[in-house]
Amino acid sequence: EVQLAESGGGLVQPGGSLRLSCAASGFTFSKYWMHWVRQVPGKGLEWISRIKSDGSGATYADSVKGRFTTSRDNVNNTLYLQMDSLRAEDTAVYYCARDGIYVIGSQPFDYWGQGALVTVSS
């Protein structure tokens, strides 16, 4: 069974840092591109980052570029989101999602984690 489980969320002060993890299981993690998507409670979905299957080509939304860094560990099947210089407007639930667009039998954004809440407040 495919599972994605985020961890590392919590309360952080403006200007602070936080690292989210997304533990993957039930599939060959190293074959899949992965994404981070966030959602302000009660609002819509915002894509923030993507990383290719081999860890290269991390790309970011303008709203987080230069402050957030996405990486992955294909040995331990874990995706990371390092968030620095956090702002109040970064407060959201952060989801990791699998992208199977280049994997036969899989689909884009076919599995999502349950999300991790990040609250940026003093």
Next chain:
Amino acid sequence: DIILTQSPDSLPVSLGERATITCKSSQNILYSNNLNYLAWFRQKPGQPPELLIYWASTRQSGVPDRFSGSGSGTEFTLTISSLQAEDVAVYYCHQYYTLPLTFGGGTKVEI
């Protein structure tokens, strides 16, 4: 950036009735391979989004056949042929044609 505009924002529907949601893209998302890079998601309260439709009209495995997607280029539609209680949710369209990936603003389907 590609802007996806969904309508309506809110859609009251009776159980068993049809629900239709529209998604308009600011740019063509039909690629040269003749595939529309558009997906639809359902998000129930307190849960992550769930993939319903990809390539604009292909139903994800396990999704009931009351869900269907149509359209091409810049205009797309999600139809729920007979609304069930578990379909009360917010629905999002999403383009994966180009970065930055974007989502529509969402349509809240309620009874």
